[in-house]
Amino acid sequence: MNLENMIHKNLLRWNEITSIHEKSAFYDVAQFKAGACTLKSIELEEVDDVKGKSLLHLQCHFGLDTLSWARLGARVTGIDLSDEAVTLAQSLNDELGLDARFICSDVYKTPAALNHEKFDVVFTSYGVLCWLADIEAWARIISDCLKPGGTFFIAEGHPVENILEWDNEALKVAYPYFDPEPIECSSETSYADRTTKVSNTDTYQWQHSLGSIVCALIDAGLTIESLKEYPFSSYEKYPGYMELCEDGWWRFKSKELNAPLLFSIKATKTK
Numbered sequence: 001m002n003l004e005n006m007i008h009k010n011l012l013r014w015n016e017i018t019s020i021h022e023k024s025a026f027y028d029v030a031q032f033k034a035g036a037c038t039l040k041s042i043e044l045e046e047v048d049d050v051k052g053k054s055l056l057h058l059q060c061h062f063g064l065d066t067l068s069w070a071r072l073g074a075r076v077t078g079i080d081l082s083d084e085a086v087t088l089a090q091s092l093n094d095e096l097g098l099d100a101r102f103i104c105s106d107v108y109k110t111p112a113a114l115n116h117e118k119f120d121v122v123f124t125s126y127g128v129l130c131w132l133a134d135i136e137a138w139a140r141i142i143s144d145c146l147k148p149g150g151t152f153f154i155a156e157g158h159p160v161e162n163i164l165e166w167d168n169e170a171l172k173v174a175y176p177y178f179d180p181e182p183i184e185c186s187s188e189t190s191y192a193d194r195t196t197k198v199s200n201t202d203t204y205q206w207q208h209s210l211g212s213i214v215c216a217l218i219d220a221g222l223t224i225e226s227l228k229e230y231p232f233s234s235y236e237k238y239p240g241y242m243e244l245c246e247d248g249w250w251r252f253k254s255k256e257l258n259a260p261l262l263f264s265i266k267a268t269k270t271k
Contacts, residue, residue: 003133006182006204007081007106010131013200014082017190018062022088026192026235027064033096037071038064040234040248042155043125046226046266050074053120056145058107059128063089063100069123070098077119078102079110108137111144118147125155126234127191129213130162130205133182139216146269152222153267157237158229158260159210166238171257179207191235210263222267230262237261 001009021027032038051073057066060078062085070076070093078100080086086104093100105113122142132138142152165174175183182204188197214224232249236242241257242250252259 001204006133009200010203011081013198013203014061015084016198016200017192018082018084018088020190020196020198021192022062024190024192029064029092032064032067033092037068039068039072040155042228042230042262042264043123043153046155046264047121047123047151047153050121054118055121055123056110056114056119058110058122058124058142059131060089060102061085063092063102065123065125066102067093067096067098067100070100074121076100077114077117079105079107079113081106107132108134108141110141114145116144118150119145120147120150122146122150122152123154127157128154129156129208132208133206135206135208135212136216136219139220139222142217143220143222143269146222148269148271150269151266152217152269153264155234155262155264157233158263159208159213160259161233161237161261162207164259166241171238171241171259175207177207178209182206194239214265217265217267221269221271223270225266225268226264228264229260230264231258231260233261 022029050069053074055069055074055076057078060066060080063078066076066078078089083104086102089102103113122145163173163175163177164171185203185205186201188201232251236250241253243253245251
């Protein structure tokens with residue numbers, strides 16, 4: 001299957017699960033409408049004050065994090081491949097009386113979709129990189145969208161997390177760490193709702209090593225300010241083997257398991 005068809009398969013999946021996610025306890029749209037902020041401590045601390053700044057959110061899904069940035073005073077634009085997600089995001093924006101802008105676009109076409117507009121901050125997070133075939137082109141897009149002196153920030157599932165699976169009650173390496181080929185995946189449910197079955201079960205994903213992500217950003221002209229790794233996850237990645245802690249992060253129940261589950265990168269464009 002060629003790349004265009006793979007992306008189309010992924011789009012069908014995301015369009016279908018958008019309505020499932022809207023109703024899920026995982027996203028808890030009702031609480032968000034009541035004023036809850038969906039941003040997590042990592043990005044709030046690292047990105048810091050966004051009041052008055054222009055912020056571009058890549059692969060924003062249906063916009064809860066994007067709208068949370070808007071509530072914090074940023075002038076936000078959300079980009080996503082899924083037209084269903086973008087429609088829902090814009091509807092939420094209008095309902096809540098916020099001033100966000102949402103655009104449906106392939107992430108690689110972002111500069112053209114935005115008429116090469118530049119931003120103070122480019123942000124993306126949690127479950128985005130596995131959908132990208134070309135990490136070098138992604139990094140160039142980020143650089144192209146940033147103003148000189150602008151900040152890029154990503155919080156994301158660690159590449160080590162992506163190669164692990166539970167097998168006979170043990171955590172084992174199930175996928176290669178270095179693999180440029182697409183991985184064909186199949187799941188009857190979504191991470192946000194493991195009870196509702198979907199018809200679009202198949203997707204294509206890509207594994208990117210931490211080194212390839214960092215080098216892509218450097219090669220695109222960004223200066224890495226920080227690279228951090230964390231022993232917790234933003235959701236129950238391994239059901240039954242993790243627990244939700246008071247700080248809102250999911251950790252392994254067993255203290256013997258000490259693998260990186262998240263990472264973050266903060267970078268700046270100096271020119």
